[in-house]
Amino acid sequence: MVTEILGIIIAALLSQNFILVKFYGICPFMGVSKKIDTALGMGMAVTFVMALASAACWAVNWLLVKLNITYMQTVAFILVIATLVQVVEMFLKKSIPALYKALGVFLPLITTNCAVLGVVLVNVQNNYNFLLSVLNGAAGGLGFTLAIVLFASVRERVNKADCPECFKGFPIALIAAGLLALAFMGFSGLSIS
Amino acid sequence: MEILMQVLIAVAVLGGLGLAFGLVLAAASKIFYVETDPRLDQLNECLPGANCGGCGYAGCGGYAEAVLNGEAPVGKCASGGNECAQAMAAIMGIKAEAVTRKVALVRCSGEKTYDKDGNQIKGAKVKANYEGFRDCLAASKVGGSGPLSCKFGCLGYGTCTKACKYGAIKVVNGVAKVDEDLCVGCMACAAVCPRQLIVPVEPNRNVVIACNSMAKGAVTTRSCTVGCIGCGLCKKICPNDAITVEKGLARIDYTKCDNCGLCATVCPKQLIKDSKVETLSDPAIKQPTNSPEVKV
Structure with a gap:
């Protein structure tokens, strides 16, 4: 059990990283990585929603398996995630306005x-x-x-550097993202079993 | 029949889930309903929405909220100007003072001009070639006071250009220039200038002192051909006593200045200028220049 837990943590953090190894969620990764603190805000919001969505979708999946319609998983999960993000947004707006303000536009973006x-x-x-x-x-x-925080700190430096005009901004950011993904490939052999 | 059942179950489950989630959302929107003042939207509509930050708040929304809560006066929005201040005052039911438009002025005239052999003939002297980050703050830290001989002049690495949301400030021949027509006076450029060169002035001024050198006259002369040496000729000729010379630098008090332009005629360095010429906004009175780069 302990090795399983450790294995999941290491896989999700490093060897099977959702962004840099599996290439999911590239849009917010490129979009909200201009500054370290906004990147951190986005990361925290995503962590929050991911944990909640995992819990909610586990329950929905149990229902789908019972009724033998698991082929509807994708549609049902999207429904759950969209609802969840909306509810979380409303809840934060009412209860923790400071956090709601800090997360700002990132919250609906997570949908x-x-x-x-x-x-x-x-x-x-x-x-x-x-x-x-x-x-x-x-x-x-x-x-x-x-x-996203690693990438934002790379990007903050790259933006200050004197790079050729045609590479400025987005092109050099894409190259930097590629290099970062290459570095994360180094974790691919890592596993606990 | 079997297949039909399957489809019906799928439709029922998904429909049920959708209905349930819809109800949850409806309930949540009632439970977590936050009342907002309708005036907030109206205030937001008055503001230009450029989020320049010139008012000192985080964007237009932040300023609208501060006005609503009575924490900020109307008329702090330089971009919206008088019209915006009056509209906001009407919504809040208060009176607003008239707001005069101001634009940014870069107090440096050290544009570098070179002859055909590449020797510098005019402008601020360069003591070193800087090849680091293209950023004025970074450049100003190098070698004690940056690559320019003058410790007060414009470094010309365009930090203000990046800060401007309106594209109103450009670096021409190594000195930042403001386009008076595009500038809204938010002073975002002034906030990032490491040498505090940029000040607000009323547009259409006949005389502005485009220099910030507080060094002694001899030092200024050595480091720049167009630096204020504090000779005081402008002070003597001014009929309204509007000019003072402090720390080797002439300053104009615009509450006394009547725009006569006499000081500009006697300045030995020709750095007292028409604000229009300074800001390059009117091509008809633009000073002749050898450089083809001058464009706004």
Whole structure:
């Protein structure tokens, strides 16, 4: 059990990182990585939603398996995630306005973050139980946070550098993202069993 | 029959889930309903929505909220100007003072001009070639006071250009220039200038002092051909006593200045200029220049 938990954490953080190894959720990864603190905010929001979505989707999947209609998983999960993000947004707006303001536009953006759907589908494929699903969701979110914060700090420096005009801005960011993904490939052999 | 059942179950389950989630959302929107003042939207509509940050708040929304809560006066929005201030005051039911438009002025005239052999003939002297980050703050840290001989002049690495949301400030011949027509006076450029060169002035001024050198006259002369040496000729000729010379630098008090332009005629360095010429906004009175780069 302990090795399984450790294995899930290490896979979600490093060797099977959702962004840099599986290439899920590239849109927010490129879009909100201009500054370290906004990247951190986005990462925290995604972690939060991923853990909640894993829990909610586990329950929905149980229902789908009972009724033998697992082919509806993707549609049902998207429904769950969209609702969840909306409810979380309303809840934060009412209860923790400071956090709501800090997360700002990132919160509704998470609805379209395919890393959230990805983590839920991974849970289902690996037949994780409820606790392991939530763990995988939270660890996956932290992996996302790690990747986006690392990338934002790279980008802050690259933006200051005197690079050729045609590479300025987005092109050099894409190249930097590629190099970062290459570096994360180094973790691919890592596993605990 | 079997297949029909399967389809019906799928439709029922998905429909049921959708209905359930819809109800949850409806309930949540009632439970977590936050009342907002309708005036907030109206205030937001008055503001230009450029989020320049010139008012000192985080974007237009932040300023609208501060005005609503009575924490900020109306008329802090330089971009919206007088019209915006009056509209906001009407919504809040208060009176607003008239807001005069101001634009940014870069107090440096050290544009570098070179002859055909590449020797510098005019402008601020360069003591070193800087090849680091294209950023004024970074450049100003190098070699004590940056690559320019003058410790007060514009470094010309365009930090202000990046800060401007309106594309109103450009670096021409190594000195930042403001386009008076595009500038809204938010002073975002002034906030990032490491040498505090940029100040707000009323547009259409006949005389502005485009220099910030507080060094002694001899030092200024050595480091720049167009630096203010504090000779005081402008002070003597001014009929309204509007000019003072402090720390080797002339300053104009615009509450006394009547725009006569006499000081500009006696300045030995020709750095007292028409603000229009300075800001290059009107091609008809633009000073002739050898450089083809001058464009706004």
